[in-house]
Amino acid sequence: MSLIKCSECGKEISDKASSCPSCGNPIHPQSVEGDENKKATESEPLPHTIILNQKIKIPWAARFYGLTLLFIILLIITFFFSLSKNGTVAFCVAGGFIFWIALWLLLDYACISYVISEHMITINSGILIKRSKSIPFAGVQNINNSRDPISMIFGISKINIWTASPSQIQINNGNSENAPSGLLLLRDDDAVWLKDYILKNK
Secondary structure (H helix, E strand, O other): OOEEEOOOOOOEEEOOOOEOOOOOOEOOHHHHHHHHHHHHHHOOOOOOOOOOOOOEEOOHHHHHHHHHHHHHHHHHHHHHHOOOOOHHHHHHHHHHHHHHHHHHHHHHHHOOEEEEOOOEEEEEEOOOOOEEEEEEHHHEEEEEEEOOHHHHHHOEEEEEEEEOOHHHEEEEOOEEEEOOOEEEEEEHHHHHHHHHHHHHOO
């Protein structure tokens, strides 16, 4: 039990009392509790990398993750080319090809950003052709975070945002495949926070 001040006469009374014993002013402890819960919710901190209504770049760890995958592919190609007679030439060709892919990947990742508002997330991307896609939280059907052994090393997660939009269905050689409406590579704690934030604000 704690003491609170009566809003009418200013005297201290129990927070369990239904009314002030001095002036008879009614006391509503449930409203006091509700205000405290509201303040606790409003004071819940955002991750230090998340700022609402401002453009946010994806972390550098996501770019290093992509480069690491390319490096692993290069090692596999090198192994198979080493078994052939013209392995050196083939390796140089493959290495040059992967170098340009890595450069494009760095530029592409540098152009990816997102903006989180109260009820929507907007994902911007594209190097030469700029693309912007807004996803209202109300239309989100599912969100899943995934990690692989390499992404765990860099502390990042892939977050897929699924909606009921027909644009998720892609036709390839007569077969339909589903792709998420939004995909981001974020720090683990940011990915968890974003998933919870979207689901709470649907």
